[in-house]
Amino acid sequence: MKGAVLYGPRDVRFEERCTPAIAAPTDAIIRISASCVCGSDLWPYRGINPITQPTPMGHEYCGIVEEIGSAVKTIKPGQFVIGSFFASDNTCPHCKAGYQTSCQHREFVTTAQAPILRVPLADGTLVPTPEVASTDLIPSFLAASDVLGTGWFAASAANVKPGSTAVVVGDGAVGLLGVLSAKQMGAERIIAMSRHEKRQKLAREFGAADIVTERGDEGVARIMELTKGVGADSVLECVGTQESMTQAIRSTRPGGSVGYVGVPHGVELNGEKLFYSHIHLHGGPAPVRRFLPELINLIWKEKINPGKVFDLSLPLDQVAEGYRAMDERRAIKALLRP
Numbered sequence: 001m002k003g004a005v006l007y008g009p010r011d012v013r014f015e016e017r018c019t020p021a022i023a024a025p026t027d028a029i030i031r032i033s034a035s036c037v038c039g040s041d042l043w044p045y046r047g048i049n050p051i052t053q054p055t056p057m058g059h060e061y062c063g064i065v066e067e068i069g070s071a072v073k074t075i076k077p078g079q080f081v082i083g084s085f086f087a088s089d090n091t092c093p094h095c096k097a098g099y100q101t102s103c104q105h106r107e108f109v110t111t112a113q114a115p116i117l118r119v120p121l122a123d124g125t126l127v128p129t130p131e132v133a134s135t136d137l138i139p140s141f142l143a144a145s146d147v148l149g150t151g152w153f154a155a156s157a158a159n160v161k162p163g164s165t166a167v168v169v170g171d172g173a174v175g176l177l178g179v180l181s182a183k184q185m186g187a188e189r190i191i192a193m194s195r196h197e198k199r200q201k202l203a204r205e206f207g208a209a210d211i212v213t214e215r216g217d218e219g220v221a222r223i224m225e226l227t228k229g230v231g232a233d234s235v236l237e238c239v240g241t242q243e244s245m246t247q248a249i250r251s252t253r254p255g256g257s258v259g260y261v262g263v264p265h266g267v268e269l270n271g272e273k274l275f276y277s278h279i280h281l282h283g284g285p286a287p288v289r290r291f292l293p294e295l296i297n298l299i300w301k302e303k304i305n306p307g308k309v310f311d312l313s314l315p316l317d318q319v320a321e322g323y324r325a326m327d328e329r330r331a332i333k334a335l336l337r338p
């Protein structure tokens with residue numbers, strides 16, 4: 001089979017790779033219906049996370065189960081399934097606590113920009129839909145695999161509740177779906193921080209009432225103005241830079257919460273400032289598996305349409321263009337069809 005391989009900065013190739021096969025009795029092999037390029041794939045693509053050897057790419061996926069290992073009990077061939085970027089057993093203490101991305105047996109799934117994928121710990125990792133998904137729902141199920149699950153975790157970690165004022169820092173796919181998530185959790189007012197017209201429009205569609213285009217001190221000042229000097233109850237940090245994290249913390253009211261899901265790159269926090277801010281900080285790699293059953297149900301019943309974040313759809317052999325379009329911010333998120 002052919003799949004995506006990253007060779008170095010801005011060098012993604014579509015080339016021959018080994019077709020995965022069952023390696024452990026708990027594995028499943030799935031035929032991918034759709035995969036995509038993640039905002040976090042751009043860190044190695046841009047050379048910020050160095051690549052030392054040709055590296056297969058992709059960690060967002062949904063598709064049809066083709067084969068299962070001898071120890072797999074609940075997942076069956078023919079099912080349409082969604083999994084996430086960490087395989088997890090869903091039975092260890094961390095999984096039971098709802099933190100499947102810290103599973104004691106976790107394995108990173110990194111080869112999903114391909115037609116066939118091996119998923120470890122299939123029973124714990126994969127969640128089937130009630131029936132095989134229709135083509136029009138596939139983008140939304142694919143979104144549940146990572147960006148929706150991550151935006152949902154940001155809103156959950158930021159303690160969004162009915163009546164909350166929520167601020168979303170970051171207008172990538174995760175930030176936009178953080179807006180959708182905050183809306184679903186009952187936020188009364190959602191303020192999205194974005195400078196990009198197309199993304200502002202989608203943020204409004206997903207439920208944002210206000211858009212703030214300023215950043216840094218000016219951005220914080222604008223949030224304070226919009227919240228009558230109080231700050232927001234909940235802030236979703238969906239970028240991972242020093243500027244975005246500082247902006248998130250300074251936009252939060254005393255007693256409020258920051259849910260941070262942007263992978264930190266060079267972020268340092270001042271303990272004393274944090275101490276006097278009186279805020280809750282919670283985040284990390286989103287335990288998407290915790291939310292998958294609920295998200296699948298919302299998508300199946302067509303209550304949410306997170307698939308709208310895919311504004312570019314390409315055949316898998318044009319994966320390099322998908323990376324380029326996202327790198328140049330021409331596309332919010334690129335869907336890839338094997």
Ligand SMILES: [Zn+2]
Nearest residue numbers: 092095103104
């Ligand atoms: Zn576990």
